[in-house]
Amino acid sequence: MERITIKDKTFAINIPESRIQERIVQMAKEINADMKGKSPVFLCVLNGAFLFAADVFKNLDVECEITFLRVSSYEGTSSTGTVKNLVGVSASLKDRTVVILEDIVDTGDTAVYLLQEIEKHGPKEIRFASLLFKPKALRHEVKLDYVGFEVPNDFLVGYGLDYDGLGRNLRDIYKLAE
Numbered sequence: 315m316e317r318i319t320i321k322d323k324t325f326a327i328n329i330p331e332s333r334i335q336e337r338i339v340q341m342a343k344e345i346n347a348d349m350k351g352k353s354p355v356f357l358c359v360l361n362g363a364f365l366f367a368a369d370v371f372k373n374l375d376v377e378c379e380i381t382f383l384r385v386s387s388y389e390g391t392s393s394t395g396t397v398k399n400l401v402g403v404s405a406s407l408k409d410r411t412v413v414i415l416e417d418i419v420d421t422g423d424t425a426v427y428l429l430q431e432i433e434k435h436g437p438k439e440i441r442f443a444s445l446l447f448k449p450k451a452l453r454h455e456v457k458l459d460y461v462g463f464e465v466p467n468d469f470l471v472g473y474g475l476d477y478d479g480l481g482r483n484l485r486d487i488y489k490l491a492e
């Protein structure tokens with residue numbers, strides 16, 4: 315489908331499923347190479363990263379764990395600029411190699427907050443993987459170790475990303491059409 319409508323908004327296809335899957339295989343190869351012998355814990359940031367995390371995870375061939383946490387900073391199509399609490403860090407991260415799996419880094423507020431909070435658990439090292447990255451929106455210095463796609467400042471939906479809770483099931487990534 316080239317165009318879709320969710321509620322009051324129309325979205326046009328931006329990154330097709332085949333490109334997403336191809337890129338994730340490449341990212342997983344890089345992660346596999348870097349994580350050999352480290353027995354990392356992957357942290358999937360819910361809700362948006364659940365499909366990305368699943369697809370990365372299926373392509374890992376190193377000994378690894380995954381756990382799920384939640385932090386949310388978005389309402390509608392613009393950032394509220396406020397991040398809420400981090401919930402769900404259950405695995406012990408002390409002295410572990412941690413790889414955060416995020417759907418998208420926009421302003422970087424969430425990334426900075428996540429890194430701060432995870433740091434408190436005393437990990438050995440933290441790596442950050444994001445499927446999508448909006449470099450023009452970034453307002454912090456954050457080191458992203460693995461990035462799937464750099465994208466412009468459009469509002470995106472699909473493949474885990476939602477518009478008011480909808481559209482996460484789409485296999486492709488769409489952007490808000492003018």
Ligand code: 5GP
Pocket residue numbers: 362387388393416417418419420421422423424425468469470471475476477
């Ligand atoms: P940041 O804190 O970097 O500004 O935003 C990060 C969070 O905002 C992401 O984890 C995601 O949930 C949400 N977000 C940022 N850009 C988009 C977008 O284009 N579409 C959707 N659906 N969510 C976004």
Ligand code: MG
Pocket residue numbers: 359360361362363416417418
């Ligand atoms: Mg997210």
